[in-house]
Amino acid sequence: xxxxxxFLFKSFFWFLVLSNLWVLAYRYLPVPATPxxxxxxxxxxxxxxxxxxxxxxxxxxxxxxxxxxxxxxxxFLNHKGFDVAAIKKAQASNKEGKALRGASTISQQTxxxxxxxxxxxWVRKGFEAYxxxxxxxxWSKERILEVYLNSIEFGPSVYGAHAAAxxxxxxxxxxxxxxxxxxxxxxxxxxxxxxxxxxxxxxxKRKRWISKQMINFGPLEFESExxxxxxxx
Numbered sequence: 001x002x003x004x005x006x007f008l009f010k011s012f013f014w015f016l017v018l019s020n021l022w023v024l025a026y027r028y029l030p031v032p033a034t035p036x037x038x039x040x041x042x043x044x045x046x047x048x049x050x051x052x053x054x055x056x057x058x059x060x061x062x063x064x065x066x067x068x069x070x071x072x073x074x075x076f077l078n079h080k081g082f083d084v085a086a087i088k089k090a091q092a093s094n095k096e097g098k099a100l101r102g103a104s105t106i107s108q109q110t111x112x113x114x115x116x117x118x119x120x121x122w123v124r125k126g127f128e129a130y131x132x133x134x135x136x137x138x139w140s141k142e143r144i145l146e147v148y149l150n151s152i153e154f155g156p157s158v159y160g161a162h163a164a165a166x167x168x169x170x171x172x173x174x175x176x177x178x179x180x181x182x183x184x185x186x187x188x189x190x191x192x193x194x195x196x197x198x199x200x201x202x203x204x205k206r207k208r209w210i211s212k213q214m215i216n217f218g219p220l221e222f223e224s225e226x227x228x229x230x231x232x233x
Contacts, residue, residue, distance in 0.1 A: 067185035
């Protein structure tokens with residue numbers, strides 16, 4: 001029994017050490033690939049090459065940055081990883097028997113995309129909360145958004161803003177128009193089934209809604225400070 005407890009303690013200790021080092025490394029290094037990319041690749045009957053190339057946040061049109069925030073997490077700049085109000089609304093909506101509504105923030109989605117697997121489970125949600133906590137400690141909001149926009153799925157085998165701009169519009173991410181940016185943001189609920197080119201009525205409606213939210217949101221301004229060393233803010 002003592003050996004088993006010792007084994008559990010050592011496993012937990014090394015998990016904490018390695019997970020913190022992993023998150024710290026990605027504070028500075030590009031994310032070359034994610035578990036989701038590998039899972040999607042092997043799920044295909046005829047695997048297609050993964051389209052993905054890391055670019056700096058400065059190379060991504062601010063219109064796309066704002067469109068994604070307005071579409072996915074309008075409190076992104078203000079919360080500490082979790083939007084409590086959105087979680088309560090989602091719980092109330094789901095209890096009323098309405099269509100399942102999510103409340104994942106951009107930070108949570110980044111933690112899931114980069115460090116975990118996509119399937120829903122309480123175990124994965126627990127790890128997601130843990131990694132969300134870590135990236136909010138160690139990374140700035142700019143870094144979280146940079147990693148998110150470089151890792152998120154924008155279509156079958158299409159990951160990140162660079163690949164999305166190239167694949168859908170034959171452009172660099174910096175050269176996207178506002179209309180194209182809102183179109184990409186609009187497909188994020190289900191990027192494998194929706195497309196930004198020749199959009200369905202639903203995606204066209206979402207584009208209009210996102211455009212209005214961008215006007216109400218105002219300028220996209222990040223705090224100049226970054227997280228202090230060792231995670232203290």
